[in-house]
Amino acid sequence: MATQTVTIPETMQACQMVEFNKPHQIRSIPAPQPSELRPFEVLIKVAVPSLCHSDLEYMKGTFPIALPVTASHEGTGTVVATGNDVTRFKPGDRVLAGQTFGRCGECDVCHGPEPNRHYCEKREPMMSVGGRNGAFQEYLVIDGREASPIPDKMSFVTAAPLACAGMTVWRAIKNAGLEPGEWLGIIGSGGGLGHLGIQFAKKVFGLKVVAVDARDEGLALSREAGADLVVDARQGKDAVAKEVKEATGKGVHAVLELSGHPSAAENGTAITRNHGRFVQVAIADKLPIPVLEMIFKDLHVLSSFMASQQETEAMLNAFVEHNIHLENNVFNGLAEIPKAVEMAQKAQYRGKACFIVDKEAVGLQPGDGRV
Known part of the structure; x- marks a missing residue:
C-alpha cells in the first residue's frame, strides 16, 4: 500500500505532443493515483518542469515516440505518495526527477558500477519517450531509485533545468x-x-x-x-x-x-x-x-549520456557550493509552453526555460529568488 498525504484529482492538465511537427496541446488526462504505484515508484506534484533542446528533436519525430505523450524530462516537484519499497523519500520532500525508469535490477549492468546502471537494456521507456509521460503535467510518477533530493538552498526554478542540462x-x-x-x-x-x-x-x-x-x-x-x-x-x-x-x-x-x-x-x-x-x-x-x-x-x-543518481547529486551540491549561475527564463503555467517552444525554435532566448506549475510550492521554498 502506497504512503500518501493528499487526495489526487481524477484528471489533470498536461501539455502534450499530439502530432509530430505540430505545436504542443494543453489537454485534460487521467491523473496517476497512489493506489497504482509500484513498489519503487514515487508520485510527485510537479512544481517546475523545464524545456530541453531534445524536446525539439522529439517534436520532429527524430525518435520513435508513441503519441500522444506529455513532453519534458526535466521535472521537479513535491512527493505526495511513495511505493512500498521507497525508503529514501517521504511525502513533502522536494525532488529532482530522474529520466530513466524501471531498470530490471538483475542484469550485469544493474549489478555493475552505479554510474552505468541507467544503461540497463531491459529498462522501461524514459520520460516523454516511448509513451511514458513527462513533466509537463500536474502530477508525475517517477522512479524513486533515480530521483534526487533538491538541496535546501536551491529553488525549484533553479533545479528544474539541472535535471537534464x-x-x-x-x-x-x-x-x-x-x-x-x-x-x-x-x-x-x-x-x-x-x-x-x-x-x-x-x-x-x-x-x-x-x-x-x-x-x-x-x-x-x-x-x-x-x-x-x-x-x-x-x-x-x-x-x-x-x-x-x-x-x-x-x-x-x-x-x-x-x-x-x-x-x-x-x-x-x-x-x-x-x-x-x-x-x-x-x-x-x-x-x-x-x-x-x-x-x-x-x-x-x-x-556521454545521462548522469547517475550519485553523479547528479554531486552536481547539485557543487552547483550550490560554487555559486554556479543558471541563465533561466521563467514562464508561468503549462499554457505558456507552446509559446516558449516556438521561442526556442527561433533562438529567441538565452539559456534555459522553465514553467511554474505549483505556485504555492515555489513561493514557499528557500532560495526561490535564485534564477
Missing part, C-alpha cells in the same frame, strides 16, 4: 577525463548545457576552457560564464583551429560537442591536440568526424 554536461566533463589545469573545448558553449559546462569545468574541475559558438548571444553568454578563450565558429575551421592553437599551444586536451550542427565535429577535432578526446553529447542524426583527422591525431572518440 546540468547533470548531462557534468557527466560529459567527467568522461573527458582531464586533470586540473588542462584545456577543455566546448562546441556550442553558449547554450543551456554549454554555459553550465564552462562554469563547472572552471570552478569545480579546475580546467581551462575554450568556448566555441556561432551566435552573437552564445558568444556573449560564453564570455559571461567565464571561458578563458571565446571563439566565433563563423570564421571557419582553419581560423578557429589557428586561434585555439595559438592560445593553448597544441590545442585542447578534450572537447565536448554540445551543438549537433553538421560542422561541430569538424571544428571539435580541429582544435583538439594529438591523443586528445572527442566527447559527443548533442543528439544528431549523424556524426561527421573527419576520419583522417581522427586517425592521424590518434583521437579517442567517446559519447
